[in-house]
Amino acid sequence: MFVCMCYGVTDKSIRAAVEENGVGNMRELRQHLELGSQCGKCITMAQQIIDQTIIDESLFKDVG
Numbered sequence: 001m002f003v004c005m006c007y008g009v010t011d012k013s014i015r016a017a018v019e020e021n022g023v024g025n026m027r028e029l030r031q032h033l034e035l036g037s038q039c040g041k042c043i044t045m046a047q048q049i050i051d052q053t054i055i056d057e058s059l060f061k062d063v064g
């Protein structure tokens, strides 16, 4: 699924940035991926994906 249409960034690449690079917010995400600086429509969705990925990760760690 494309989160950022302007730059063609998918939810998968955002999740990978969180998991592999420890990205925790939009500012950090934009150091790894180009998104959000054209129309800005994707910013809310991208932030939600970051948050959700962090929650998923911490659940996984509790189980592991």
Ligand code: FES
Residues within 6 Å of the ligand: 003, 004, 005, 006, 007, 035, 036, 037, 038, 039, 040, 041, 042, 043
């Ligand atoms: S959809 Fe991301 S900047 Fe436009």
